[in-house]
Amino acid sequence: MKDTLWVFRRTMTTMLRSYKSLLLYLIGPIVGIGLSFLIYGNEQQVAFRVAVVNLDGEQAVAQDVASFLSGVERVKLSELQNAEEAREQVQTGKLDAALVLPSGFSQGMISGEGSAALELVSIDSSMAASYIRTYLDPHLESLTALGRTALETGTEFEEALAKYSSAASPVSAEVVEDRSVQRDMTNRSIGYLVLFMMFSAVNLSAFMIKEKENRTYFRLLTTPISGRTYTLSNVAANLVLLLAQIVAMLVVMKGLFHIDPGVPMWPLAIVLFLFAWVAVALSLVIVAFSRHSMTTLALQNLVIIPTCLLAGCMFPIDAMPESMQGIAKFLPQRWLLDAIDRLQQGTALTELGMHLLTLAAFALAFTLIAAYKFGHNKDTRTFI
Amino acid sequence: MNNVLQLKQLTKTYGDFAAVDQLSLSIKEGEIFGFLGANGAGKSTTIHMIASLIPITKGEIEVLGKNIVKNRRFAKSNIGIVPQEIAIYEDMTAYENVRFFAGLYGLRGALLKSRTEEALAFVGLDDKHRSFPRDFSGGMKRRLNIACAIAHRPKLIIMDEPTVGIDPQSRNYILESVKKLNAMGSTVIYTSHYMEEVEEICTRIAIIDHGKIIAEGTQAQLKSIITDQKTIGIEVRTMEGLNLEKLSGIAGVRSVEANEERREIRVSSDAEVNNLNRILKELLADGMEIRAVEERQPSLETVFLTLTGRSLRDN
Numbered sequence: 027m028k029d030t031l032w033v034f035r036r037t038m039t040t041m042l043r044s045y046k047s048l049l050l051y052l053i054g055p056i057v058g059i060g061l062s063f064l065i066y067g068n069e070q071q072v073a074f075r076v077a078v079v080n081l082d083g084e085q086a087v088a089q090d091v092a093s094f095l096s097g098v099e100r101v102k103l104s105e106l107q108n109a110e111e112a113r114e115q116v117q118t119g120k121l122d123a124a125l126v127l128p129s130g131f132s133q134g135m136i137s138g139e140g141s142a143a144l145e146l147v148s149i150d151s152s153m154a155a156s157y158i159r160t161y162l163d164p165h166l167e168s169l170t171a172l173g174r175t176a177l178e179t180g181t182e183f184e185e186a187l188a189k190y191s192s193a194a195s196p197v198s199a200e201v202v203e204d205r206s207v208q209r210d211m212t213n214r215s216i217g218y219l220v221l222f223m224m225f226s227a228v229n230l231s232a233f234m235i236k237e238k239e240n241r242t243y244f245r246l247l248t249t250p251i252s253g254r255t256y257t258l259s260n261v262a263a264n265l266v267l268l269l270a271q272i273v274a275m276l277v278v279m280k281g282l283f284h285i286d287p288g289v290p291m292w293p294l295a296i297v298l299f300l301f302a303w304v305a306v307a308l309s310l311v312i313v314a315f316s317r318h319s320m321t322t323l324a325l326q327n328l329v330i331i332p333t334c335l336l337a338g339c340m341f342p343i344d345a346m347p348e349s350m351q352g353i354a355k356f357l358p359q360r361w362l363l364d365a366i367d368r369l370q371q372g373t374a375l376t377e378l379g380m381h382l383l384t385l386a387a388f389a390l391a392f393t394l395i396a397a398y399k400f401g402h403n404k405d406t407r408t409f410i
Numbered sequence: 411m412n413n414v415l416q417l418k419q420l421t422k423t424y425g426d427f428a429a430v431d432q433l434s435l436s437i438k439e440g441e442i443f444g445f446l447g448a449n450g451a452g453k454s455t456t457i458h459m460i461a462s463l464i465p466i467t468k469g470e471i472e473v474l475g476k477n478i479v480k481n482r483r484f485a486k487s488n489i490g491i492v493p494q495e496i497a498i499y500e501d502m503t504a505y506e507n508v509r510f511f512a513g514l515y516g517l518r519g520a521l522l523k524s525r526t527e528e529a530l531a532f533v534g535l536d537d538k539h540r541s542f543p544r545d546f547s548g549g550m551k552r553r554l555n556i557a558c559a560i561a562h563r564p565k566l567i568i569m570d571e572p573t574v575g576i577d578p579q580s581r582n583y584i585l586e587s588v589k590k591l592n593a594m595g596s597t598v599i600y601t602s603h604y605m606e607e608v609e610e611i612c613t614r615i616a617i618i619d620h621g622k623i624i625a626e627g628t629q630a631q632l633k634s635i636i637t638d639q640k641t642i643g644i645e646v647r648t649m650e651g652l653n654l655e656k657l658s659g660i661a662g663v664r665s666v667e668a669n670e671e672r673r674e675i676r677v678s679s680d681a682e683v684n685n686l687n688r689i690l691k692e693l694l695a696d697g698m699e700i701r702a703v704e705e706r707q708p709s710l711e712t713v714f715l716t717l718t719g720r721s722l723r724d725n
């Protein structure tokens with residue numbers, strides 16, 4: 027134990043002394059958070075410039091649609107009198123979209139016939155149009171349904187509308203959207219963290235190969251400490267580093283960027299810690315299979331980057347083709363990200379037994395492979 | 411005197427090849443034991459087995475009377491190995507290097523500090539505590555390499571060619587420190603390619619070839635093995651006019667060396683051929699002035715060459 031600590035301390039000192047690796051270890055994940063903050067944060071701040079052209083006059087329904095739109099997050103609403111003018115402004119890029127409510131629009135809704143006559147002017151495949159549609163369509167459907175019900179029950183439409191508007195305020199939609207952005211930021215940040223964790227783990231395990239190349243490893247073995255003790259202390263240093271990464275990342279994410287992961291901290295930390303073990307064990311396998319530190323570097327890039335890509339660390343997994351998503355099931359990173367996903371959806375940690383077990387199984391399998399391989403590398407020739 | 415190290419029928423094979431072949435040897439407390447052997451003779455392999463770095467194929471090793479396989483920790487803590495290839499951390503200072511290795515032998519606190527300082531002073535690096543080995547000369551690295559092996563004051567210090575490729579000043583420093591370590595109570599095993607080093611410091615020597623010991627004893631004992639050869643030292647006034655080739659051509663002569671400094675010509679020759687008159691006549695014919703003629707002991711180099719049939723250094 028005393029020996030282990032002694033070597034552990036040296037590993038830590040060496041690691042902390044090389045500021046280049048420190049950059050990778052700690053600043054890396056934090057840059058990752060910043061990056062996802064920029065990507066998703068920006069998207070949230072850009073407002074769509076939308077104009078309403080109300081050709082239907084002082085009708086309550088038309089007014090309701092306009093006020094609904096102005097309440098939607100990220101929409102900057104203006105009013106125009108003329109449909110032609112609106113089209114032109116969309117063409118020239120002064121507006122992102124324009125909503126034309128033709129005369130008779132309100133009547134159509136009240137009579138329960140629907141909103142076919144409504145026109146949404148935008149440039150082809152513009153984000154603004156689809157964004158507005160996501161909000162507007164359900165609302166219009168509700169209005170149509172409202173009209174139908176009013177007709178059937180013979181109640182006053184205006185009255186029903188007033189009731190409906192006060193109940194279903196667009197404010198609730200706003201909150202939901204806000205959270206999902208925070209979650210996206212969290213997931214992306216964790217994706218980057220995973221990437222950095224895996225890289226750091228291999229880097230630290232590669233210390234052992236470098237020590238063989240410098241021959242200090244063999245010199246160590248002539249002292250009372252054993253090869254096993256040495257490896258153990260390296261693994262310990264590795265785990266401590268990854269835990270520090272996780273803690274630093276969570277603290278910075280919450281404290282500095284005010285990103286709410288949508289998951290209680292503890293379950294999140296626990297799954298990440300479990301993954302740390304996976305990362306360290308995998309790094310041991312990589313080291314066990316490489317004879318030189320150059321091989322380690324090559325294997326590191328070859329193994330980590332593609333698997334992280336496939337598992338959805340850098341981009342959302344939904345962007346991937348179906349077949350690739352299938353392959354991802356064999357990657358520990360996917361299981362981690364999926365576990366976090368589910369935690370965000372409100373699943374309790376205790377119900378994620380399958381995920382936790384799978385991660386543990388990955389870790390155990392990697393550990394065993396590395397141990398076996400280490401046991402069969404009895405090559406001391408480099409010492410001569 | 412007690413045996414510090416005993417090798418019994420020690421063997422190491424790689425496939426069919428025996429790198430060390432039934433090697434038996436006892437080294438007593440207080441000796442500086444020289445291990446002589448050409449490249450690939452099996453010196454390092456033997457040392458690696460003593461250091462528990464590689465498994466023993468056959469035979470036994472005892473350190474301070476205890477079997478090293480059964481008492482690995484005990485054996486390791488009583489040995490300090492100076493590896494043939496420099497093995498130090500470039501990213502730690504000289505002080506940290508020595509301190510780290512000493513700590514692996516269990517030293518802590520004030521004792522660790524004083525021993526670390528002592529070891530660095532011993533190899534003449536006491537003004538380099540805070541320097542990094544990457545800025546060191548080859549000789550300084552070699553000296554640090556030694557310091558890392560002695561801070562825990564081992565009973566047995568094994569040095570595997572500690573003076574390869576270094577400047578004469580560092581070499582002298584190292585030889586002196588070996589003597590000092592020995593005087594302070596450490597037994598030393600010293601392997602080298604440099605005959606003069608071994609001649610200068612070793613109390614006993616083993617010549618090893620193809621994994622076997624082919625001769626063992628004090629320098630005088632080794633030299634007396636060679637009875638079929640005589641060495642004649644001829645002191646002259648000046649070396650001017652010396653014709654080595656002509657001398658080598660004389661019947662029975664095996665080798666001729668000229669030592670400018672001592673103004674001595676050394677002729678090794680078959681013992682039974684009587685050729686002294688011829689040699690002297692040739693020298694006189696070349697106009698050389700002879701001051702003295704003496705029978706000399708053969709050099710260790712000659713002993714080695716005769717026994718192994720090859721020279722100690724092949725470079």
Ligand SMILES: Nc1ncnc2c1ncn2[C@@H]1O[C@H](COP(=O)(O)OP(=O)(O)OP(=O)(O)O)[C@@H](O)[C@H]1O
Pocket residue numbers: 406407410424429447448449450451452453454455456494
């Ligand atoms: N792992 C190994 N596998 C196969 N052969 C080996 C191995 N290690 C050493 N040898 C061989 O064993 C022989 C003895 O090597 P060793 O290093 O002990 O020689 P040495 O006396 O130290 O030589 P040098 O003066 O060059 O250091 C050499 O022929 C070497 O090639």
Ligand SMILES: [Mg+2]
Pocket residue numbers: 453454455494570
């Ligand atoms: Mg050697």
